[in-house]
Amino acid sequence: RKANVLIDRDFAIGHTDPRLFGAFVEHLGRCVYGGIYEPGHPTADKNGFRGDVLALVKELGPTIIRYPGGNFVSGYNWEDGVGPVEKRPVRLDLAWFSTEPNSFGTNEFMDWCKAAAVEPMLAVNLGTRGGDAARNLVEYCNHPGGSTWSDLRRAHGWEKPHNVRFWCLGNEMDGPWQMEHKSAEAYGAIAREAAKMMRWVDPTIELAACGSSGRNMPTFGQWEDTVIEHTFDHAEYISLHTYLNNYRQDTASFLASPDLMDRFIDEVVALADAVAAKRRSHKRMMLSFDEWNVWYRTRRNRADRVKEGWPVAPPILEEIYTMQDALAFGGACISLLNHADRVRAACLAQLVNAIAPIMTETGGGAWRQTIFFPFAQMSRLGRGKVLRTQVESDAYDSFYYDPRGAHDLSFPVPNVPYLKIAAVAGGGTLTLFMLNRDLMQEMEVSLEARSFGPLAVSEALELRHDDLQASNTRDATERVKPEPLQGVTIDGARMRATLKPASWNVVHLS
Ligand code: AHR
Numbered sequence: 123r124k125a126n127v128l129i130d131r132d133f134a135i136g137h138t139d140p141r142l143f144g145a146f147v148e149h150l151g152r153c154v155y156g157g158i159y160e161p162g163h164p165t166a167d168k169n170g171f172r173g174d175v176l177a178l179v180k181e182l183g184p185t186i187i188r189y190p191g192g193n194f195v196s197g198y199n200w201e202d203g204v205g206p207v208e209k210r211p212v213r214l215d216l217a218w219f220s221t222e223p224n225s226f227g228t229n230e231f232m233d234w235c236k237a238a239a240v241e242p243m244l245a246v247n248l249g250t251r252g253g254d255a256a257r258n259l260v261e262y263c264n265h266p267g268g269s270t271w272s273d274l275r276r277a278h279g280w281e282k283p284h285n286v287r288f289w290c291l292g293n294e295m296d297g298p299w300q301m302e303h304k305s306a307e308a309y310g311a312i313a314r315e316a317a318k319m320m321r322w323v324d325p326t327i328e329l330a331a332c333g334s335s336g337r338n339m340p341t342f343g344q345w346e347d348t349v350i351e352h353t354f355d356h357a358e359y360i361s362l363h364t365y366l367n368n369y370r371q372d373t374a375s376f377l378a379s380p381d382l383m384d385r386f387i388d389e390v391v392a393l394a395d396a397v398a399a400k401r402r403s404h405k406r407m408m409l410s411f412d413e414w415n416v417w418y419r420t421r422r423n424r425a426d427r428v429k430e431g432w433p434v435a436p437p438i439l440e441e442i443y444t445m446q447d448a449l450a451f452g453g454a455c456i457s458l459l460n461h462a463d464r465v466r467a468a469c470l471a472q473l474v475n476a477i478a479p480i481m482t483e484t485g486g487g488a489w490r491q492t493i494f495f496p497f498a499q500m501s502r503l504g505r506g507k508v509l510r511t512q513v514e515s516d517a518y519d520s521f522y523y524d525p526r527g528a529h530d531l532s533f534p535v536p537n538v539p540y541l542k543i544a545a546v547a548g549g550g551t552l553t554l555f556m557l558n559r560d561l562m563q564e565m566e567v568s569l570e571a572r573s574f575g576p577l578a579v580s581e582a583l584e585l586r587h588d589d590l591q592a593s594n595t596r597d598a599t600e601r602v603k604p605e606p607l608q609g610v611t612i613d614g615a616r617m618r619a620t621l622k623p624a625s626w627n628v629v630h631l632s
Contacts, residue, residue: 123565125515125541129552131573135508136463138546141288143501144243144469145184146413147231148192150218150476155435156484157474158234159226163485170226171234174488178480179238179473182494183501186241186288188412188469189231193217195293196249196301200259203227205278216301219428220436228263229275232284241288243412243469246316248292248309248332249302253316260289260323288328288467290412291316291357294335296345306345310352317356330359330410330467337364337386338524346393350407354397359410359467362390365477366450367418370523370532373446373590377559377624378520378538380453383414387461409461411468414454416447416493417477439476445602445624446590448492452626453557455500459544462508470497481596489599492592495585499604499628500555503581506548515539518559541565541621551632552577558621561590565621572615577631579617582607586625604628 147153158179161170190198194217202211202224210224228244235242244263246256258271263284265272272283294300295309304312309332317329331353334342350360364383368376387409394407420426420439429436443451458468474480479494517537524532542557552574558565571577584607592601607627610619621627 123516123540123560123563125513125565125567127543127567127569128512129509129545129569129571131509131547131571133510135460135510137507138459138462138505139466140185140505141241141467142458142462142465143184143504144186144188144412144467145182145473146188146192146469146471147190147473148476149190149194149215149222150192150472151438151440152435152475152482152484153472153478154226155223157482159230160484169230169233171237172482172488175474175480175482176238178488178490182479182498184240184470184473185501186243186467186469187235187238187473188243188245188290191217191245191293193293193300195245195247198247199251200228200247200255204229204262204274214432218438219432221432221434223434229278229280232280242284242286243288243290243467244286245290245293248295248312248316249300252312253319256316257319257323260320260327264324264327287326288330289320290330290361290410291353292332294363295332296339296341297335306341306348310349313349314352314356317353321356328359329357330361330412331357333360333362333390335363337382337389343389343393346390347397350394350397354401354403354405354407357407359408360390360394361410361412362386363413364411365415365417365421366454367416367523368446368450369418372521373561374518374559375520375522375535376446376450377453377557378535379522380450380457380542381535381538382522383454383457384460387411387457387465391464408466409464411458411465413469413471414458415471415477416443416451417441420477440481441477442593442595443491443493444590445492445587445592448496448585448602449557449624449626451493452496452555452585453542455496456542456544456555456557459500459504459508459546459555483596487596489594489596491594492602495604496626499583503553503628503630504546504555506546509545509547511543511545513539513541513543515541541567550575551630553631554617554629556619556621556627556629558623558625558627561624563623567619567621569617570615571617574615577612579610579612579629580632581628581630582610582619584622584625584627586622590624
């Protein structure tokens with residue numbers, strides 16, 4: 123196959139916000155306990171933070187980490203997770219039917235963020251709690267001192283405020299699975315009032331209201347309209363979530379499915395801007411794609427989500443990612459980059475063990491899943507000005523499978539280009555992220571880069587495997603990994619590369 127691409131250094135979509143490269147740590151399964159935190163592990167530091175995991179997190183390169191949930195946050199009393207550990211209550215977590223020991227909480231998370239050199243993003247509980255608990259948490263975290271909650275933080279041993287800038291107003295409040303799920307009207311009102319009070323405590327914070335937990339939610343659209351009407355003057359962001367799936371084992375359609383993230387983003391932008399238009403407002407709400415990933419194998423069966431007997435840190439949602447998952451995941455990375463103008467924050471859900479790029483054995487080693495690589499490359503090379511790409515590529519027809527509800531729905535997604543691409547210009551550099559979605563045929567890509575000076579290939583990598591089901595495991599940690607992409611040539615302003623069938627490719631020119 124052949125694909126022609128035209129870019130011009132002056133034709134930009136927008137600049138990537140550093141927060142586009144975020145991830146997510148929830149009190150879920152072994153993400154915290156046995157993941158980032160495991161006192162007694164051979165690599166753990168004095169805080170109990172696993173050093174092998176920290177090293178992989180630094181290589182992965184997330185910039186901001188959302189915490190503590192997810193579904194978990196909608197039943198979380200933040201007060202349980204601060205103060206002397208031996209006095210912290212043990213609670214039943216109704217999100218994941220496990221026992222929460224609370225030995226890791228907000229202050230430990232702040233210390234971990236420092237160790238990992240990432241920004242914290244905190245979600246507040248707008249399920250079983252409300253604006254009062256939320257504003258107290260802002261006071262506890264961000265107020266310097268001289269008030270009850272800020273002095274409590276100091277008494278707990280954290281003298282300086284944590285200065286958390288980015289706050290999520292609850293989690294997936296449109297979902298019936300959420301503790302104290304709400305109507306759009308009820309949630310919008312609570313989010314608005316919580317936002318007002320939180321900002322009165324600290325005017326420098328940024329706030330994200332909950333959008334839909336998926337494009338396939340029956341309330342999608344109406345939910346955004348109502349929630350944004352309530353929160354438009356009080357929040358900077360509206361959130362969106364997507365988990366790609368290959369339930370039907372239709373790989374071609376699976377690789378097409380990231381294109382629905384593009385559509386979802388465009389639709390949420392339209393919904394937000396419609397509210398702005400009704401107000402004749404110049405304000406533009408930005409998007410926080412604060413949960414995205416591939417997730418399906420451990421999603422449907424209760425046994426993958428719940429271990430009986432209320433265990434602490436059960437091994438749940440431990441999705442083993444394959445080569446083809448990494449391809450769909452790479453497509454999602456491209457979708458996010460190509461919306462850098464409006465998606466200003468995004469979180470790969472999640473970070474360790476639970477639907478994660480990093481896996482650990484409790485007491486043992488840590489390794490990279492297949493999806494680790496596209497994310498690490500995007501974070502390392504995807505910073506800068508995202509350029510518009512004009513793409514001529516053969517296309518194919520696919521299906522999208524809606525995994526929710528008693529009966530699966532599917533609808534056709536026609537005309538999906540075999541090549542999915544993002545181009546990011548840095549100071550004198552150009553990086554191309556390219557997904558060849560043709561499962562059988564190579565693709566010759568010819569790309570004209572206008573208005574650039576002379577460019578040379580400084581790095582070219584491909585991620586592929588003869589077996590699309592190949593994965594990395596404890597005993598074979600490097601079965602899937604990036605290898606050099608041979609044969610990339612530059613002739614003046616034209617780059618040529620041959621992409622293998624079903625491959626993810628990154629070419630860095632400077
Ligand atoms: O990331 C796993 C779960 O997916 C989160 O807790 C929830 O917000 C979403 O449904």
